[in-house]
Amino acid sequence: MDGDRHATPTDRFVALHDAADALLDDLTERYLVERRETKEPFGLDDALVRTVRLIPRSPSAAPLAIHFTNPGLVVRLGRWWEESLPPCACATCDDDPRALEERLRVHIAALIEGGLWERVRRGVGGSWFETRLIGAGVTADREGPLSAAGARDARRGGFAAAVQWAPWQFRSR
Template identity: 55%
Template sequence: MQEAAETLLDELTEAYVVGRREGKEPIGPEPDAEIAPTIRLIPRTPAAGPLSIALTEFPGVVLRLGRWFYEPLPECGCDDCDEDPEELVIELRRLVVAHVEGGLWERVRRGLTRSWLETRLIGPGLKISRRAPIDPAEARAARREGFAAPVRWAPWPRRPQRTDLP
């Protein structure tokens, strides 16, 4: 799974106008989340959302898209679940393609007692909607950054095709 993820990141770096950063980051939003080697791709246009893949000890990956979309692959990893590695690679590519083509929407909503984050990822054969509670400080910061209204991340800018090659 990790090798396929690294290959995908290389393909994205080659095809799109992005910056690439490698480091160690928490793999989840929790304060005590595991720290893992992470590769982050940041489009050169601020309207397009970032993507990162953390390489976990399992060996699996944690995909993060935009601000809040989070997807561990495999989701579980136990022998009973027996997730097919080939299907996981296909799913990883589907999620990433939907994002780089501009299919990710995110927002913060106020509820009666707390705020909620909402994400929606739409792509070919894919429609995922999620809602989760959000920390009040994070909700305020997100509203200041424009997430009170739905934010649709723009498609990633493609690299120009080279026509001067022999």
């Protein structure tokens, strides 16, 4: 690959975009959500990427956003859970697109079942977010720093205490 061991053809992740599209269509049909599709600046170079958001009609249920990047996806659950699929697209890492599709499904299933928990913590050095995702096939924690403005905004939004997001509501048939 021209001597760059981190270069890779990205065609193998096209299936990940297709899987995300099919999953978003299915969720839109099955759950009470508003679907918003836009092109937004994303990443260091602020390239415009397709972004799809599913916002539950119940304000106690967490939103989902998927950014369709090159080569994969960036998935945001709730306020702070963010995950790149693949985490690295280089040939050395060689992530399996099918395994990434399954990870996408498992994490989104945990979200819609009410398995996402988030909160803001204050400390001497500043504030940070904590988030936990629990569901069939996933138990994971994340944390990271927040700016002073971000922490104030989060506390105003009710995140000073832990927030356990509610399950999504099904559409009535």
